Amino acid sequence: MQAADPLAFGAEGGLFRRLRDTAGADWTGYTWHPFVQRLSDGTLPLKAFQHYLIQDYLFLIHFARAKALAVVKGESLEAMRAKAAGVLAILDETKLHLRFCAEWGLSEAEVTRVPETAETVSYTRWVMDRGLAGDILDLEIALAPCTVGYGEVARRIMADPACDLANNPYRSWIEAYAAEDYQALAQSAAARIDFLGVTHGGDARFNRLAADFAEAARLEQRFWQQGLVAA
């Protein structure tokens, strides 16, 4: 019997877990990227974090648009309500980013004027395009690695012996994703993939879905990587 993986979200045997495990090194390379490791041990240069956070701000705007596309898909009233609330939650999350930026002396107007990098454009528009080309399952598969992956990133950091949270300069960022409410959000996003896998033919479509899931993980890796390169 396979031992339970304390890092993984989603049910054993469910579609999310199968996609995660199939992604293998692509997934680990994302959720335990050197950028994350240095967030964890607190050695990440501030400049790297700043570059990342500003791009993540721009990212979230388009991520909210992609979530809105999931409302357009109209799978059920319940799913529409949850996703519309998710859009608002993401748009609120941008305010958190702006608070960080304000601490660094960057105003909203300045942040918004920063050009999107290729890493930001490629990831966000690829998600939108999977949503345009595919159905709700394709779209949610493109969205999930971000939502669930950040939950796993936080779990990995919290389990990291090198992480001394009390003295970590990125403590508030880490705690935002380690918090119970975010962890519950990540769990419910994984559970939704499991659900859609059953209703929308996940088994028959597994190869294509796995390719998309792994592509999203690689796009996340590049997204972290741009921060390291910028520092």
Place this chain on the structure above:
Amino acid sequence: MQAADPLAFGAEGGLFRRLRDTAGADWTGYTWHPFVQRLSDGTLPLKAFQHYLIQDYLFLIHFARAKALAVVKGESLEAMRAKAAGVLAILDETKLHLRFCAEWGLSEAEVTRVPETAETVSYTRWVMDRGLAGDILDLEIALAPCTVGYGEVARRIMADPACDLANNPYRSWIEAYAAEDYQALAQSAAARIDFLGVTHGGDARFNRLAADFAEAARLEQRFWQQGLVAA
């Protein structure tokens, strides 16, 4: 000088008002349709109202999807927030419909099982399609006749000498749209059209926009009409 029209939303000379006035009989035929007149004087058969309200419930689900498409358009963070809140508001509005239906002994499951009529399908999917084919201005022009028009419908009823609200069986429906908050919503939807008209070339695009606006008004007429026919 043109006297101010107390029924009309939007600023004098703004795009919304120009579209409304250009639509002429198509607009009046919608906002003062025999169905509306009989709502106003209380003579509308209950069966007509029931048919209408059930279809309106099904309509709202797709109208919420179309509003979500406006979030996807991503014109500005502010517009995205307002529209995402609008999606949730519409999905809440459906609960009001279900309360009416419950009074008539119809459960949500039963209402949802009613097939959409041609009138419902044609109007809702036409709005979605204008949003897919066009930009945020095209989409908002397709959405506005419903949102703003219901505000004008309520104004017309409140100004109607034949309307005795105290004894009107449809009083709660009328009051929902005559209420200050709905009137403010209608006004802001008209103001948004005026704004987008300026930023998105409304003058140069006027003929096409006017054709769409009038088409939406005619689709609304058919939507009322199905209620009368059903009774």
Place this chain on the structure above:
Amino acid sequence: MQAADPLAFGAEGGLFRRLRDTAGADWTGYTWHPFVQRLSDGTLPLKAFQHYLIQDYLFLIHFARAKALAVVKGESLEAMRAKAAGVLAILDETKLHLRFCAEWGLSEAEVTRVPETAETVSYTRWVMDRGLAGDILDLEIALAPCTVGYGEVARRIMADPACDLANNPYRSWIEAYAAEDYQALAQSAAARIDFLGVTHGGDARFNRLAADFAEAARLEQRFWQQGLVAA
């Protein structure tokens, strides 16, 4: 063992055949609608046919757009090529309609100015919306009842003892769909549904796909019906 049905396209046990058989009376009510029966025995009033054909012209423009959306879905290079060629074929088919109209003294400008009916708007925009909401399988399921159904309509007419083709005023219309190339097109559209059913989880998604297939058949019925009502 079930006897082969000489009218049906698609392979026994394939997804198309299962959808067709599940649609039952919805499918028969479409492919052997009174409008079709009177086309077959030649008693259809010309006015009915004219109304139908003009709306079918307007229909085809949006049907071509929906086929283009299948190219956007980008399932494979081969499928994209076939579908893009299909878009051009449909746009050519409109010329055939214009030739009929020209015989009746109607110019292209006049035909294009005819307003779309609720039947035309509801069917075409519903197909587009299924394509926006769903994946390539959802979209092709919405498209197939038209493409394959017209092939079956022609087979039914050719097998109808009441049809005297030599003296039938609608002979050229009938022969266009009974022709080998159209019959091959219908067969390949059915085969494509079978193929996508396998690759895109048709079994798990059967209930929803069957509901859409039956809805398309009912939208086709209303499309014929409008011709009879107009006469």
Place this chain on the structure above:
Amino acid sequence: MQAADPLAFGAEGGLFRRLRDTAGADWTGYTWHPFVQRLSDGTLPLKAFQHYLIQDYLFLIHFARAKALAVVKGESLEAMRAKAAGVLAILDETKLHLRFCAEWGLSEAEVTRVPETAETVSYTRWVMDRGLAGDILDLEIALAPCTVGYGEVARRIMADPACDLANNPYRSWIEAYAAEDYQALAQSAAARIDFLGVTHGGDARFNRLAADFAEAARLEQRFWQQGLVAA
């Protein structure tokens, strides 16, 4: 009076020319990128060209999808026909790429298996997203820098004293875009922007359109750049 620019497509004072001139260094940095200069003088390493061409193959598949989205926009029957033919032309252009690849010993299956780079994903999906978010003018503005720009690239190379076509290893590539039919295609794409600028409010929307045009030029620069980096 401004002297005519022999490199520029589109009419003086038309929207395309204004966008090109406003893009300034973004446009020149694309159409006379070091990659292009080394194509022109024949010093481009084969490895750079190979990397570029394989990514361009993958690019074209999504560019064809974006052109299909222009058919979905359904602006006019004439525009739909032209664009559907354009989709097929692009899909044919991929065969030219495969011929090059075959000469290098790379089969279609191998080329298709090459992962898309961030440069390829970002550019193609950004175009698609502009098409989803905007109207036909927004989409054509996102498409035009590629189509028209390659025409200008060829003009620049043909006018380059450093270009000795007879001995240039990239001669067939250069001649494909310098050919009369491609030059005519580029001219008609520029003329279409001018036309849509008039019908779709280009003046009022100029700032946003100019930002998109310049973004596309920068995405093209990155696309060339990846070839140089790979060598």
